[in-house]
Amino acid sequence: MLRVTNTRTLVSFDIDGTLEIGEPPGIVTIALVHVAKRLGYVVGSCSDRPISHQQEMWQRLAIVPDFTALKHRLDDVRARFPAVAYYHIGDTDTDERYATAAGFRFLRADADAHRGWSAELFTEP
Secondary structure (H helix, E strand, O other), rough: OOOOOOOOOEEEEEEOOOEEEOOOOOOOOHHHHHHHHOOOOOOEEEEOHHHHHHHHHHHOOOOOEEEEEEHHHHHHHHHHOOOOOEEEEEEOOOHHHHHHHHOOOEEEEOOOHHHHHHHHOOOOO
């Protein structure tokens, strides 16, 4: 019997205060999102912003997200996409609360934390 092992990694990005194009701008560059896509990660956004705003943002960036969701629906994203690792990158305690409640590892979008997790998660071979 052939057994397929899931090796996908899922990365969810908050927008405001996290992505460089957010309001306010965050420290996560769009180039880093492109790295995640090249690495084969399941990539999308979970934000307080309406789904239509998130979809328009990705369209403006010419990036096809795997998902867009409201932040409090991270558990739905997890249910839709089997993966070996789930990450939510955000800048607030609210992000952290929703991420951990849904079983995601929360990565804080601040300069000190970014140095550690960006090298761990986004280093290309």
